[in-house]
Amino acid sequence: MNIARQRIVSILRQRGQQVRADWVERELPERVDPKEHAGLLATLRLDPADLVDAPSP
Numbered sequence: 001m002n003i004a005r006q007r008i009v010s011i012l013r014q015r016g017q018q019v020r021a022d023w024v025e026r027e028l029p030e031r032v033d034p035k036e037h038a039g040l041l042a043t044l045r046l047d048p049a050d051l052v053d054a055p056s057p
Contacts, residue, residue: 001052003048003051004030004031005024007051008044012024012044020044034048
């Protein structure tokens with residue numbers, strides 16, 4: 001399952017990490033693969049399990 005880049009950006013902005021949020025917006029694809037970007041998510045202190053989009057009904 002992929003993660004919406006905007007969800008990551010939103011969390012970073014809520015934390016006051018504007019520069020990191022701007023970087024994520026520029027550098028990551030619209031849909032982020034948590035396996036491919038596991039190191040980056042760990043660096044940002046984000047748990048992929050908390051970020052995966054909820055399934056649509």
